[in-house]
Structures are given as C-alpha cells and as structure tokens.
Amino acid sequence: MRSTEIASDEPTRLADIVAPMFSDQSGWTRQLRDGVKVELLAGADAQDDCAVFGVDGPMEIVLGSDYVRGPKFQLYELGHLSNYDIGYYLAMANLSDIAAMGALPIALLTVIRYPRSLPDVDFTALMEGIRDACSQVGAPNVGGDIGSAERIILSASAMGIVERGRSLLRTGARPGDRLCVTGPTGIAASAQRYFGGSGTDREKLPTAKEESLLSAWRRPQALVRHGRCLSTSGLVTSCQDTSDGLKAGVQSLAAASGVGFVVEESALPVADIVAEVAQLTGGDLTSVILGDSVDFQLVFTVTADGVPRLSKSFADAGLQLTEIGYATEEHAVCLRRADGRDEDLPGVPWRHAT
Structure with a gap:
C-alpha cells in the first residue's frame, strides 16, 4: 500500500497511479437502441494527444482537453503577455492537439474561473482572445463553465472530426520510417531565455526581433492545414505536436x-x-531546439518511400516539412552529431520533477 505521505513526481504518478486506472480502455463500445454503435478507438490508455471515438458512419470524433497556467506564465508576470494573449494561447493549445490528430476542429469548450476582483476590461480581453483564436481555425467557442474562483484558472476541451481510419496516433511508427517536423522549434523557449534572464548588461535585440520572439506565446498557431495534409495522405505512421518540446x-x-x-x-x-x-x-x-519549448509544430513519421510524395503534397499546399532522422529497431533515441558520434538527445524535456 502506498504511504499517504508520499508525493511522487509527475511521471511517477502517471506511470504508477493514472495509467493503471485507464488500462485497456481503448475498445470500449456502446450500442444504441437503433443499432448505432460508438467505439472508443483510442482512450486514455493510448496516451495520445486526444481520445478518438468511432461512430457508425464515415467520420471519427476526436476529443482533447488541456489546462494552462493562466497568469502564472513567466512572461505574463513580467508584463510581456496580456489577458487577451493568455486567452488566445488557451484556445490554440487545445486546438493544436486536434491538429496533431489530423482532425478538423469543430468546437471548443472552456472553463474560465477568475477572482471577483478581476476588472471587466481584463475579463473581456481574456474572452476575446479565446474567441479570436477559435475564429482563426473556424471552430466556435460553444460555452463551458464561467465563474469565480480564488485565482484565474483556464482549461478547455476541443473537438474535431476526421475521416474514419485517418486519426494520426503515436503508435504506428516502424523501423525505417523517416522522422519529420513541420518547422523550427525552440522559439518559445528562446523567448523565456531572453526576456526571463537575469542579465541586464547583455546586448539587446532590435524591437522587431523581440516581437517575433513574443509572438510564439502571443499568437501560437494550431497547424490544422498541416495535420489535414498528413492525415489525408495515408502515408503518415505516427504524429504528435511539440507542445512539450x-x-x-x-x-x-x-x-x-x-x-x-x-x-x-x-x-x-x-x-x-x-x-x-x-x-x-x-x-x-541544439539543446534549445530539442528542449522544453511550446512551439506547436508537428513531429511525425512517414514511410521511407512516402517522403517524396508527402513533400510534394506539402509544397503544393504552400507548406514545409523537414526530414530530421529515422526510426530504428533498437529502442534508444539518440542524436547523431555532424562527426558521426551518437549521443543522448540534449535538452530538458517536460518530464521534470515537481
């Protein structure tokens, strides 16, 4: 029996407490009276970006939920992010999970809790940020829960649809598949390093470059078009976003x-x-590129012979992808340096002790 005094770190709790509770969840079904069947194709046990439900018909339903720290963002506390910005971020963080599954977002549900002392202008800005982010992807904020609390608490759940059998999961990569990413990473982490650093005598960047750094936090983008291109290609074997680096x-x-x-x-x-x-x-x-940076790019695998076709599809759509490695039978994950040496991947991942 676990001692009530133990307070495990996040990965330990996920492995020892959460995972056993949801084991073998995928495959759950429910039959309606008229014969329509709903099946949970990817549940919490799959540990994907979203859950996937199959419903009789041509589409699957994709559901995901995420919480953000709201005003506890470091850059918010330093005055670089507004209430509008954190509302926008909340929506896009959730919609990015839908994009990573190859689905088309159709709705967002939000939980907005706030102290009674929060001025109306700040509350309005927060809600407008959510609304405008949803407008960017054409998926409305259809409600949720709004009320008072001891502090600002922000959470949301996104919903999407995807053609049957086309949900992009994390489980399909095979040895020989090519590892790709949709764009550069490390920008959000660089913003934290630059604006959150203690050094006051270092060289400053031009204002335009400072703004480009902050845009990673102020206006993140869910890569819906990229995800749809990956899904419809039939060439992608696994995928997720880089919100944890x-x-x-x-x-x-x-x-x-x-x-x-x-x-x-x-x-x-x-x-x-x-x-x-x-x-x-x-x-x-390299550590910054690989480490804990919430850039919302998509990292995915594609069959070796499918890379040219997928690259052409991306180019035709005005999108980009970069091949950065390949899958192996050996389960180790390593970085191959320019001189041919293999090392452990540098950078700090999200799974840090709390």
Whole structure:
C-alpha cells in the first residue's frame, strides 16, 4: 500500500497511479437502441494527444482537453503577455492537439474561473482572445463553465472530426520510417531565455526581433492545414505536436511505437532568432531546439518511400516539412552529431520533477 505521505513526481504518478486506472480502455463500445454503435478507438490508455471515438458512419470524433497556467506564465508576470494573449494561447493549445490528430476542429469548450476582483476590461480581453483564436481555425467557442474562483484558472476541451481510419496516433511508427517536423522549434523557449534572464548588461535585440520572439506565446498557431495534409495522405505512421518540446515529442513517439530514433543534428531546422538568442545568452543551440519549448509544430513519421510524395503534397499546399532522422529497431533515441558520434538527445524535456 502506498504511504499517504508520499508525493511522487509527475511521471511517477502517471506511470504508477493514472495509467493503471485507464488500462485497456481503448475498445470500449456502446450500442444504441437503433443499432448505432460508438467505439472508443483510442482512450486514455493510448496516451495520445486526444481520445478518438468511432461512430457508425464515415467520420471519427476526436476529443482533447488541456489546462494552462493562466497568469502564472513567466512572461505574463513580467508584463510581456496580456489577458487577451493568455486567452488566445488557451484556445490554440487545445486546438493544436486536434491538429496533431489530423482532425478538423469543430468546437471548443472552456472553463474560465477568475477572482471577483478581476476588472471587466481584463475579463473581456481574456474572452476575446479565446474567441479570436477559435475564429482563426473556424471552430466556435460553444460555452463551458464561467465563474469565480480564488485565482484565474483556464482549461478547455476541443473537438474535431476526421475521416474514419485517418486519426494520426503515436503508435504506428516502424523501423525505417523517416522522422519529420513541420518547422523550427525552440522559439518559445528562446523567448523565456531572453526576456526571463537575469542579465541586464547583455546586448539587446532590435524591437522587431523581440516581437517575433513574443509572438510564439502571443499568437501560437494550431497547424490544422498541416495535420489535414498528413492525415489525408495515408502515408503518415505516427504524429504528435511539440507542445512539450521536440525531444519529448520524439521520445513519446518512440515509447508509444516501440521503436528508437536517430535524430540528425545537421538536419534540424534552425530559426535565425533561436540561434541569435542562444549566442546572446550562452545557451547550447541544439539543446534549445530539442528542449522544453511550446512551439506547436508537428513531429511525425512517414514511410521511407512516402517522403517524396508527402513533400510534394506539402509544397503544393504552400507548406514545409523537414526530414530530421529515422526510426530504428533498437529502442534508444539518440542524436547523431555532424562527426558521426551518437549521443543522448540534449535538452530538458517536460518530464521534470515537481
């Protein structure tokens, strides 16, 4: 029996307490009187970005939920993010999970709790941020729960639909598949390094570059078009977003699919602003690219012979993808340096002790 005095860290609780509660959940079914059947295709036991329900007919229903820290964002406390920004972020963080499943978002439900002392103007800005983010992807905020609390609490649940059998899961990668990402990562982490650092005498970036850093937090984007392109291609074997960082994303795909990965350092896409901030702050560039950064890119695997076709589909749609490595039979996940040395992936993943 577990002692009531033990307070485990997050990964331990997930493994020892949460996972056993939801084991073997996928496959649950419910039959309606008229013969229509609902089946839980990917439940909490699958540990995907969202749950997936199959309903008799041509579509699957995708559901996901996420909480954000609201005013406890470091950049909010430093005055770089507004109430509008954190509302926008809440919506996009949830809609990104729908995009990572290859689904089309159709609705968002929100839980907005706030102290009674919160001015109307701040509450309005928060709600407008949610509304405008939903408008960006064409999925309305259809309600939820709004009321008072001791502090601002923000949570949401997103809903999407996808063609039957086309949900992008984390479990399908096979040895030889190519590992790809939709764009550069590390931008959100670089914003925290730059604005949250204690150094006051370092060189400052031009205002336009500072704004580009903050945009990762102020106006994140759910890559719905990218996800739909991946889903409809029929070539993608696994996928998730990089909201916990690229390293964590690759590790999650490896664990779920039972494969390993070699990530080619020379192939990683590098945003100029990330390289510039790493130099200014004395950070290791590769660690920043791979580490804990909420960039909402999609990291995915595709069959080796499917890469040219998928690349063409992306190019035709005005989108980009970058091949950064490949899946292996050996379960280790490593970084291949330019000189051919293999090392553990650098960077701090999200699974830190609390």
